[in-house]
Amino acid sequence: MKNLGNKIRDRLNTKLGFFTLSVILCWIKTYFIYLTKFNLGVKGNMQEFLLFLNPLPTTILLLGIALYIKGRKSYIYMLIIDLITSIWLFANILYYREFSDFLTLTLIKGSSSVSNNLGKSILGITHPTDFLVFLDVLLLIVLLLTKFIKIDVTRLTFKIPISITMIAVVGFGINLTMAQQDRSGLLTRTFDNNYIVKYLGLNAYSVYDTVKAAKTSAVKANADSSDMKTVKNYINNNRVAPNVQYTGIAKGKNVFVIHLESFQQFLIDFKWDGQEVTPNINKLYHSQNTLSFDNFFNQVGQGKTADAELMMENSLFGLPEGAAMVTDGTSNTFQAAPAILNQHGYTTASFHGDVPSFWNRDNTYKSWGYDYFFSENYYKQKKDYNIGYGMKDKIFLKDSTNYIQQLPQPFYAKLITVTNHYPYMLDKKNQTIDKTDTGDSTVDGYVQTAHYLDQSIGEFMDWLKATGMDKKSMVVFYGDHYGISGNHKKAVAKLLGKKKFDDFDNAQFQRVPFMIHMDGLQGGINHTYGGEIDALPTILNLLGVSNSDTIQFGSDLLSPQRSQLVAFRNGDFVSPQFTKVNGNYYDTKTGNPVKDLTSDQKKSIDQMTNRVDTELSLSDKVITGDLLRFYTPKGFAKVNKKNHTYSKTKSLKRLKEQDKKSKSSMLRQNNNKSSTDLYHTDAPELSN
Template identity: 65%
Template sequence: MKELGGRIRRALSTRMGFFVLAVALFWAKTLWAYNTKFNLGSTGSFQHLLLALNPLPTTILLFGVALYMTGRKSYVTMLLIDAVTTTWLFANILYYREFSDFMTFALIKGSSSVSNNLSTGITNIIRPSDFLVFLDLIILIVVLAFKLVRVDMRPVKKRVAMLISLLAVLLFGANLQMAYHDRSGLLTRTFDNNYIVKYLGLNVYTVYDGVKTEQNSAVMDKAKASDLDSVKNWLKKNHMSGNVSYRGVAKGKNVIIFHLESFQQFLIDYKYDGKYVTPNLNKIYHESDTLSFDNFFNQVGQGKTSDAEMMLENSLFGTSEGSAMSQYGTSNTFQAAPAILAQSQGYTTAAFHGDVPSYWNRENTYKSWGYDYYFSKSYYKDKKGYEIGYGLKDKIFLKELTPWLEQLPQPFYAKIITLTNHYPYPLDKKNVTIPKTKTGDDTVDGYVQTAHYLDQAVGEFMRYLKKSGLDKNTMVVFYGDHYGISDNHKKAIAKLMGKKTFNDFDVAQFQRVPLMIHMNGLKGGVNHTYGGEIDVLPTLENLLGVDSSKYIQLGTDLLAPNRNQTVAFRDGDFVSPTITKVGSEYYNTQTGKKISHPTKAQKWQERASLNRTTTMLSLSDRIIQGNLLRFYHPSGFTKVNKGDYNYKLSATKKSLKKLQEKKKTSLLYKNGNKSTIDDYVTDAPELSGSSNSSSSSSSSN
């Protein structure tokens, strides 16, 4: 045994021996991470073989660079390459845990717009076992530092180094051929990064993403007006007129959009510990003057909240990587809801958010979309204890925004972005009014508490609307922006839903989020049509009497009869009333059973829905990445000039005062310039005993 140990030590004390050790350790830890930290969905012996093979080619190629160097420089280079690639793997483990996806250069490029409070999420994401990915690096450093293996100063022959590089290339070629055998078009027709990592590895995915990012930059430079022809032809063939009986029923009404952060449909009528989690939203959902949709899905990608906003305001998808708002919000031409309503019907438009204006590049994007006002964090009183997680607590935020809301000349279009129900769902004890769930998953168990708090805040706001009289002339829209609990928590979700298991089909169905359109006198009810966030804008336009047919919008009115009910997901999957696609599998939507032997009719439906899904995603990407709307000039619409908007506090005060005197339609003006803030009642403990007038209300006169 001692002799064997000596032989191993002597072998490792050669340059090639150390190289083999480094590659083997890196391969082992990467394979461990693939199987324990990611959900790549490998099935069958062939895919498991590919998963085991794919770390080797790039590891050999990268580590092999050190073999071209001499002496200690070779060892240091190998360790540096190991450190850099390991750090990238570690970063992806953390990102994947929260977003079920891998990092992209586009995301990194826009990271400054989402960096605020990022540490709040990271500290809750990291697990001790994540640091095991650095174990191989530590082992290599230790064996060198304690001279368990000696540094081999002899150079490696260039011919040997080149043969090793060639071996890496040949292994990659074999890997790629095997991958294409199992999934043709892997690199040319995919919307899911998991497939690339599963078949080719994280390092190849990184290179692939870098190439795509560079290509996307080139697309915009090369785009021309004729590129819109295919978009217009598809829209012409697939145009669906809005529901005639609802056309214009809300014309001239104020519109308030409630962006319910991370709020999922299952929370409606959900009870825990004998108590409804969302009693206020339940009431609104079931009222006779509320149009509610129980098969409404989020369709976001990596951009999550920003993707939801992109669809809501533009009826265009977010991009396949990163956030469209972060990447294109400043530079692109848009024809968004705020500008459409302002130009066609004289609406005043405003967005309200309790965090910094740079988040998701909102300050620049909102100017591109034509928002007159953006009331971000600096507009509200902010004392110790007012914030939690990603900004102002919802109860405080909603009360603080009302002095600004009452100054908006009517009709107005106002989007309110809530924050408290945001991962990792923290809530201080004084605001907790419902116990945590007991799934054993810390990420999941606080979700009902922050959702309940959000619901209470909504209830307070709705009571204010009624007391102030705004409800008589206002349409309020509530929608959930994206999932709150990701598919990395299947066991916990199963417990919440009272199910024994929770498979991929269940995850797809779990993407339902609420959509409620509430207005006095509206003919309501629960609508069962299948639709998604891409369809909200055309639906609202029909209700408001706006002709959506002249704009480039990919969604359709949710109330339109005989509409196509295929809901496209950003990764290329889809759901419809009959068939659901998840990865390469198809399911019967009604039974949840996998369709192993599809009928002729089912095959036709699968092809038709897949074609519609991929076409819509491709057209949307083409529009955004090529900035094609700069070439499109709908009648009656003037291109938004971003220079016309200034979101500084002093500029906003001046503009609002001037506009109120000119239009004489704001709630404040109609109330004899007396604020309605006293009509707002909240039980927020942070505000108990404080004056009803806030810094914002006192500055509004």
Template identity: 60%
Template structure:
């Protein structure tokens, strides 16, 4: 009896349909294993477990079923090719998810040329040997065919049966979506979280939906009209916060420095390793009597990470749910950004970045934002020892950037983007004088070392500002752009937080990043208000004495008594002083206690969720439709990209001409002599 079963099974495998079913089964098994071991999808309950197990089946039948329309060896070759392509897709998502806690999107793939610089070093850290298991079934199948354990069936396969397989795949997809919708209503209309789509529908269905969304976004711009701005303006008229009289205009006429701390999280402030402060200088700056330090300030980025942070910081517009707005819309859209606003109020505006100008499409986007100057890697002397990871080491970057800062006519707005504290947190031995943490996670443990180096570089720059007199004439804004340690390092995060284990509440609170504002005479202290990167622009403008009640900004002044403390995350989750919501989990923010909301709490949560969803959707409409082309507020002039050039020779010539016209720079006030002798650094590469 057993022999008969083995014989029938062997005969089945030697048929086209039998081999096809084997390929489908093995593919579905490996996909399910990847779901469970390589991603954190938050599966809960029997229905979600069932859907996760079966969701690879419809797409596998559809894609692999293409091969059934062909005959002979070609059919088998196509099954192997399709299986290989599918496996590469899973493999790529495993690597991307490990670093970004998200899935690849068309926007990310299209913009990969802008973010791939030095990616090879990151891949070495991201890649695990076990990731290659997704190709194991292909190796097994090829071996079975090569050694004739399974023989190729040359019998023609009827097209109507192939078509039947295709129809069955679509029916299963429809049934799967129906079941998913009963467990998660509005799955494809309300959610901003890609984890939900993959959990309920699968990786292939997510990819198809993402392509549909991307094409829909492209069509939105062509269909947009001026009246689309009406709902945006109506919403903002009711949400703007009045300036706080105590702080309004306190930094009027001051220079503005925006110091971008790469991958720097709030937990590092006052954090110690082996009894030593990781960031003693930033700690002192945070607690300075003239610094307002926010300890409940969150990053709000998605796939765009640093570019999303810049978009929010300088435009008070959210980044996109997929991809990067700077990459996709930086050159073509109209903006009302901080550089343009301040440039039209007499400021010189400049951005500084120690990597290639095309990174995140900055060289194009910055023109749309109205930056007079963009000092990228081509403006600095470079040697192999000067760079690490994604560009110039911070100590060298700050020193070399200062050479151009001293030439900027005052007042100026200057943004400096640091790089050394960037994943995978590489630093040579001669610059490492701080102990790594001992979580056992090779990605996490060197994080404090590069953060410590950044802190030292920050201190050197602050000393230069003090020596030149710039410190007393400037407002210094310091912020962390996004997380440095992703949620995929839970055991290590628990150790860093001195906890046995962590939950979704802990991970939500872990998304806090520093935000500090320092200016002479400013009444400082630690402010416990809840806010995020979307709130930076209105806060800065009010401090500079600019009410700015007309430009499109979705954030509110953090210092205003009317500040909206509902912090929206890009996936639709949120944090408020009362509630923290992550997926379907709700916690009390003050205690971290998870709750099952009662009737009153449900109404409150629904109101907050409606606000979050509305705000994210309206911001997306502004970017997708390029709606700001239809709206020019009173007192603001649209930016003409042709007015700006970042070509090295022309830009430096423009800077010289600007100094002659307005001899207000530090260098001009120093009798046209350089102040670089006042810059002191212990960077070993410069000795």
């Protein structure tokens, strides 16, 4: 045994021996992380084997680079390469834990637009075991520093590193071939990054993502008007007529769009410890004057909130990687709700109590045609006014009324709440409901921030009624995306009182509220299946704005002829008949897997799959190719971004001038008497 130990140590004291040890440690570490930190949906012996195999070829390739370097430097470079790949793995662990996806180049390029306030979120999702990714690097350094392994300065013949590189390339080729056999079209038809990592590994995914990002850049440079014709033909061939009974019933009304951050449908009518979590929203949901949709789904990808805004106001899908607001919001041509309504006499404004650069809003909103963007510097700031990603909702909504009352009517005003945002923190003085008891820290605070958001909505709606604005306005509420990701299945099952919570349940869990409230509106709970992509056509029809030749992938939710197929960003879908999740099909009504498909079922599912893939692909082309620059709907004027500025001094001056000219604002119609004193809040920060 002693001789064996000496032989192993002698082998490790060679450069190739140290390289072999580094590869084995990195390989084992990566495979362990795949199994414990990611939910890749591995099924069957082939996928199990590929998951075990795929870290090896790229690890050999990357660490093998150091073998081309002479002397001691090869050891240093080997450690540096190992450290860099470990940092990348660590970053993806944290990102995946919250977003169930992997980092992309486009997301990283836009990270400056979303990095504000991320410190608390990162601390909240980091687990001690995450740092195991650095264990092999630390071990190798200790072995070298203690001279348990000695550095071999013997120069390798050039054939050796070349041979190792070839072994890595051949190994990856074998990996790719086996993966393609198990998943045809892996690199050409996937909408889900989990598949690439599952079959080829995280390092290969990073290369794939980089190449794809470069191709996207080239697509925009090479796009022309013929690409737009393909999109236009598809839209026209699949356009459905809106519901004429509702056409124009809100014409001339003010429009409030209230963004319910991370708010999921299950919260409506949900009770915890005998207490309603969202009593005010429950009341609105069941009101006779509210159109409520109980099968309305979020359809976001990596962009989350940014994707939701894009769909809600453009009826275009978010991109498969990154956020279009960040990557394309500054440069692209858009035909968004603010510009459309502005050209129909509306003053348009967005309100957000955080920095204007978040999600690149300060640039994207100019492209979308917003007249005003009231961001953080428009509001009075105190230390306890903010939490997480911006101002607390009660303070934010109250202070927004000062600017709302100055907007010339009719107006379109979007208010973005943020308190109900991960990691669901709320100071004790604002906690008015107990945490749940699932034992999952991500889940248990959710009801507290949701309850706080609900209270702020109640206060805002009371102010609308006190001022009489409820008679002059249509209020749209929407949840932007899930609040609890699919990585918390056990906690969600306990929260909902279910025995299990599987992939099918998680797909159904993506329901978010969509409610349209207006005095005199013939409301009720509508069961049609739809999603955020359908919001804009629905709102435009209610306002009586023609929508017959726009490039929008959604349709009026109230149209009896509409398809009820809801596409998810990764290519999965849900419909009243079937739900597709990770390549598996379920009966939507029963939740049972559909295994032996009849010919009619297969035909129906194939049609759904083709439609989802087509619409996602065409929408991507519109954005990545900036295709709207080649087409302008009748009666629509292209947005001139140079005409928009959100400088506080200039904006407030322009607001006064516009109000003086139109004489239609709340303030003007109230003889310049402010209505803010009619706003009542129990925010403890304002009681001092």
